Amino acid sequence: MTTLVKPRALFVGLTLLCLLAIWLSLALGPVSLPLFDTLRAALRLLGMPLAPDGLEQAELILGQIRLPRTLLGLAVGGVLALSGVAMQGLFRNPLADPGLVGVSSGAALGAAVAIVGGSFFGGLPEWFAPYLLSVCAFLGGLGVTALVYRLGRRNGQTNVATMLLAGIALTALAGSAVGLFTYLADDATLRTLTFWNLGSLNGASYARLWPLLIISAAVALWLPRRAKALNALLLGESEAGHLGIDVERLKRELVFCTALGVGAAVAAAGMIGFVGLVVPHLVRLLAGPDHKVLLPASLLAGASLLLLADLVARLALAPAELPIGIVTAFIGAPFFLYLLLRGRA
Amino acid sequence: MRLSTHVAVLCAALLLGQQAVAAELPQRWVSAGGGLSEWVSALGGEAKLVGVDTTSQHPASLKALPSIGYQRSLSAEGILSLRPDILIGTEEMGPPPVLSQVRAARVQVELFSAQPDLSTLEKSVTRLGQLLGAEPQAAQLLHGYQQQLDAQKARVADAQTRQKSPGVLLLLGHAGGKPLVAGKDTAADWMLRQAGAVNLATHSGYKPFSAESLASLDPEVLVFADRALTGEAAKAALFKENPILAASRAAKAGRVLELDPTLLVGGLGPRVPAALKTLSDGFYPATSGQ
Numbered sequence: 166m167t168t169l170v171k172p173r174a175l176f177v178g179l180t181l182l183c184l185l186a187i188w189l190s191l192a193l194g195p196v197s198l199p200l201f202d203t204l205r206a207a208l209r210l211l212g213m214p215l216a217p218d219g220l221e222q223a224e225l226i227l228g229q230i231r232l233p234r235t236l237l238g239l240a241v242g243g244v245l246a247l248s249g250v251a252m253q254g255l256f257r258n259p260l261a262d263p264g265l266v267g268v269s270s271g272a273a274l275g276a277a278v279a280i281v282g283g284s285f286f287g288g289l290p291e292w293f294a295p296y297l298l299s300v301c302a303f304l305g306g307l308g309v310t311a312l313v314y315r316l317g318r319r320n321g322q323t324n325v326a327t328m329l330l331a332g333i334a335l336t337a338l339a340g341s342a343v344g345l346f347t348y349l350a351d352d353a354t355l356r357t358l359t360f361w362n363l364g365s366l367n368g369a370s371y372a373r374l375w376p377l378l379i380i381s382a383a384v385a386l387w388l389p390r391r392a393k394a395l396n397a398l399l400l401g402e403s404e405a406g407h408l409g410i411d412v413e414r415l416k417r418e419l420v421f422c423t424a425l426g427v428g429a430a431v432a433a434a435g436m437i438g439f440v441g442l443v444v445p446h447l448v449r450l451l452a453g454p455d456h457k458v459l460l461p462a463s464l465l466a467g468a469s470l471l472l473l474a475d476l477v478a479r480l481a482l483a484p485a486e487l488p489i490g491i492v493t494a495f496i497g498a499p500f501f502l503y504l505l506l507r508g509r510a
Numbered sequence: 511m512r513l514s515t516h517v518a519v520l521c522a523a524l525l526l527g528q529q530a531v532a533a534e535l536p537q538r539w540v541s542a543g544g545g546l547s548e549w550v551s552a553l554g555g556e557a558k559l560v561g562v563d564t565t566s567q568h569p570a571s572l573k574a575l576p577s578i579g580y581q582r583s584l585s586a587e588g589i590l591s592l593r594p595d596i597l598i599g600t601e602e603m604g605p606p607p608v609l610s611q612v613r614a615a616r617v618q619v620e621l622f623s624a625q626p627d628l629s630t631l632e633k634s635v636t637r638l639g640q641l642l643g644a645e646p647q648a649a650q651l652l653h654g655y656q657q658q659l660d661a662q663k664a665r666v667a668d669a670q671t672r673q674k675s676p677g678v679l680l681l682l683g684h685a686g687g688k689p690l691v692a693g694k695d696t697a698a699d700w701m702l703r704q705a706g707a708v709n710l711a712t713h714s715g716y717k718p719f720s721a722e723s724l725a726s727l728d729p730e731v732l733v734f735a736d737r738a739l740t741g742e743a744a745k746a747a748l749f750k751e752n753p754i755l756a757a758s759r760a761a762k763a764g765r766v767l768e769l770d771p772t773l774l775v776g777g778l779g780p781r782v783p784a785a786l787k788t789l790s791d792g793f794y795p796a797t798s799g800q
Contacts, residue, residue, distance in 0.1 A: 484561060
C-alpha cells in the first residue's frame with residue numbers, strides 16, 4: 166500500500182502542528198495580551214527571574230486559565246485519538262470508536278446521576294462536591310465497560326463480536342436511563358446535562374487536571390508499545406496467536422486502556438465526539454495502517470485538532486464560548502469527507 | 511474673600527469626597543442573570559453594564575451588549591476580556607472553577623438568590639442599590655413594588671369573594687409545539703397563585719403532557735408562554751399543533767392569556783407586578799379594571 170506521506174515527514178509535520186497549536190492556545194484568547202507580555206509571562210512561569218512589573222494580568226491569564234486549558238486539551242485530544250486506534254484495532258473495524266465498549270454511554274449515565282441526582286447525595290463533604298460529576302462519570306464509564314467485557318467472555322475467551330453486541334445493548338440501556346434522568350431533571354439541570362454532552366475545556370483547573378494527566382500519560386506510554394501486537398491482530402485473532410501474541414491479554418489491555426483513558430477524558434471535559442473516530446482515520450489515510458506510525462501520529466493529531474478546535478470554541482463567540490463538541494465535528498467532518506473523496510478519485 | 515475661600519475648600523472637599531466614594535464603587539458591571547440585569551437597569555445602572563448573559567433579555571437594549579453566554583457555562587477569559595470590576599449572578603452562575611478564576615483576577619463576584627420571595631428580593635435590590643450608589647432609588651423601587659403586590663393581594667381577595675378561583679394550566683412552548691406544563695415548585699406556579707388561580711397541574715417542574723391528560727384537566731383558563739412567537743401568532747400555533755386544546759372550555763370561551771416567558775426565569779423581576787395584574791384581570795374578568 167502506498168501512503169500519501171512518509172512516516173518521518175508525517176511526524177515532523179504533526180510535531181510542528183502540535184507545537185503551533187500549543188503556542189496559539191497559550192497566546193490567543195478573548196483577552197488580547199501583547200505578544201511580548203505573553204512571552205515574558207511564559208518565561209516567568211518557567212521559572213526565569215524576570216521583573217514582574219505589569220505582568221500580573223498576563224501571568225494570571227496564562228498560568229491559571231490558558232495553561233491548564235491547553236494541558237487539558239492535549240491530554241483529552243491525545244487520549245481520545247489513541248483509544249480510537251485501540252478500538253479500531255481490537256474490533257478490526259474502521260467504524261469502531263471508543264463509545265463502542267460502552268465507556269462513553271456509561272460516563273454519560275454517571276454524569277446524569279451526578280447532575281440530576283446530585284441533591285440526593287446529601288451530606289457530601291464540601292471538598293468533594295465539585296468533583297462528584299467527574300468521579301461519577303469516570304466510574305460510570307469504567308463500570309459499563311467492565312460489564313461489556315465480562316459479557317463478551319466465555320470459557321476464558323473474549324469473543325469480540327459478542328462484546329460488540331453487548332456494547333450496543335448496554336449503550337442503549339444506558340441511553341434510556343439517561344433519558345429517564347433527563348425527564349426527571351428540572352430546567353436548569355437539563356441545560357447543564359445538555360452542555361455536558363457537548364463537552365468543553367472551559368474552567369480547567371490543576372486540581373482536576375492531575376488525575377487526567379497521569380492516566381493519559383500512562384495510556385500514551387503503554388499503547389504504542391503494543392503496536393506490533395496490534396499489527397499482528399490486523400491479520401486475525403488466530404493468526405496473531407500463531408505469531409506468538411497473547412491475544413487475550415492484548416484484548417484485555419486494549420479495553421482497559423480505553424476505559425481508563427476515555428473515562429478520565431470524559432470526566433474532565435464532558436463528551437467530545439468525533440476525535441476518537443476520525444483522527445485515526447485521518448492518519449491512516451495519510452500514512453497507512455501500520456500501528457507503529459498510527460499510534461503516536463494519532464496522539465499528536467488528536468491533541469492538535471482538539472487544541473485548534475478549542476481555539477475556535479473560545480474565540481468565535483467571545484466573550485461567550487461554544488461547546489467544543491460542536492466545533493470538533495464542524496471542522497473535522499468536512500475535512501474527513503474531503504480526504505475520503507480524494508482518496509477514491 | 512475668606513468666606514469664598516472657605517466655600518471653595520468646602521466644595522472641593524465635597525467633590526473629592528464624592529469622587530472617592532464613586533471610585534470605590536464598581537464601575538464596569540457584568541451581569542449573569544436576567545432578573546438581576548433588569549433590576550440594575552431599573553436602578554439606573556444600565557450604562558454601567560458592559561456585558562450580560564443570554565438570559566438577560568429585558569430591557570431590549572441589553573441585547574446590544576456583548577454576550578458572555580449562558581449563565582451556567584461562563585468562560586473566565588471571556589468575562590475578563592470585558593475588564594469588569596464586578597460580576598453579578600444568581601446561585602445558578604457557574605461553573606465554579608470559572609468563578610474562582612474570575613475572583614483570582616480581582617474581580618468582585620457577587621452572588622444573589624433567585625428565590626421568588628419578597629424578603630430575598632428586598633435583600634438583593636438593597637445590595638444592588640449599595641453597589642450602584644443608588645440606595646434611595648432601591649428603597650423607593652422596593653416600596654413601590656411592595657405596594658403593587660399588596661394591591662394585587664387585595665384585588666385577588668376581593669375578586670375571590672365574588673367568583674370562584676379558576677382552574678388554570680400554564681403551557682410553556684416553542685412555536686406551539688409540544689408544550690411543557692408548569693407544575694409545582696416553578697416560578698410559573700408562584701405567579702399563577704399570586705394572580706389568584708388554582709394550578710391544575712400537580713406534578714413538580716415543567717413536564718410534557720399527553721393531549722388526553724390536557725383534555726381531562728379541562729382548564730377554565732389557559733395561560734401560554736411561547737419562546738418563539740408572541741400574540742395571535744403564538745395562540746394560532748398552539749391550537750394548530752394541539753387541536754385538543756382548541757376544543758377545551760378555555761379556548762371556546764376565549765379565555766386564553768399570554769405570559770412573557772422571560773418572566774419565569776431569574777427570580778422576581780421589576781415587571782412581575784404588572785404581569786400579575788394582567789393575569790388576575792384575565793382570571794377575574796368581572797372585577798378587572800379596578
